[in-house]
Amino acid sequence: MPTYCTASEEETIALGERLAHELPRGVVLLIGQLGAGKTTLAKGIVKGFGAAAPEEVSSPTFTLIHEYGQNGRVYHVDLYRLDEPREVATLGLEDLFERDAVVLIEWGERFPELLPRNRTEIRLRALPDDQREIDVYYPNT
């Protein structure tokens, strides 16, 4: 399990760009408290895929799902505002999971029964002085 430490928003975006090259297709959970840097890391990952510039990436808190790149190579989902599994079930996430795409999900760990077992988990933790500890758990390792 690789562990990284970043000291600024820019470093977290740069880390996301690097991770984009090694992330397997499929679900990538971004796990951490509000403000931990989940959306910031997503910006870097989307940039790393060449799917969009970081300034074009915003939190999908209201729209729930954003699609980036031609033919949707990267999806960014935020389930923060949903409480019930049946609400999540109406989004059609299974359809995204079938695609040859990376599906970044914030707050997805709250609905484990709706997620594929085979998934990457990235855990972010805020430390003092803008530092973030970022752990990447690849599937089946």
Ligand code: ADP
């Ligand atoms: P989340 O999606 O987890 O709620 P965001 O990525 O939206 O978090 O916000 C993270 C906030 O923390 C931003 O305001 C960002 O500028 C700030 N920040 C400070 N240091 C870092 C860092 N090392 N990595 C990421 N964000 C950082």
Ligand code: MG
């Ligand atoms: Mg966010």
